[in-house]
Amino acid sequence: MSRVTVVRALSGTTPWMVMLTDDLGHEWSADEPRENGGGERGPTPRQLLLSSLGACTVMTLRMYAARKSWPLQSVEVELRFNPDGAPAEGASLIERRIVLHGSLDGEQRERLLDIANRCPIHRVLSGEVRIQSSLVPGLSP
Numbered sequence: 001m002s003r004v005t006v007v008r009a010l011s012g013t014t015p016w017m018v019m020l021t022d023d024l025g026h027e028w029s030a031d032e033p034r035e036n037g038g039g040e041r042g043p044t045p046r047q048l049l050l051s052s053l054g055a056c057t058v059m060t061l062r063m064y065a066a067r068k069s070w071p072l073q074s075v076e077v078e079l080r081f082n083p084d085g086a087p088a089e090g091a092s093l094i095e096r097r098i099v100l101h102g103s104l105d106g107e108q109r110e111r112l113l114d115i116a117n118r119c120p121i122h123r124v125l126s127g128e129v130r131i132q133s134s135l136v137p138g139l140s141p
Contacts, residue, residue, distance in 0.1 A: 017041055050079040056121035064115045073102040
């Protein structure tokens with residue numbers, strides 16, 4: 001049974017800086033670029049989104065190749081969000097370029113591309129996502 005993922009985002013006194021934590025105690029941050037008023041102290045929300053897909057792609061490919069005992073030495077994934085600019089209308093585009101290192105034949109490489117398109121985060125991003133938001137009472141200063 002998979003466990004529920006909990007991530008918390010908290011703003012502090014530094015403009016645009018966000019501290020992120022999860023239920024396992026990991027900590028990371030996000031920020032905006034200087035031209036948007038931030039301090040570039042962490043990745044932007046879009047970069048965090050892309051990093052999730054990149055990490056999932058690499059992990060999925062490595063696990064699959066290991067199970068098959070294929071000679072995949074390493075994987076590089078480069079991702080771009082709307083590389084040609086924001087779309088006038090319709091869906092955004094994530095461009096994903098995958099480099100596979102190792103002595104793989106053409107059939108293995110094609111199968112790994114198919115597997116990359118099935119990684120869990122790829123499925124989430126290419127499927128319907130619903131977000132349920134609510135306000136919870138907080139403490140007043």
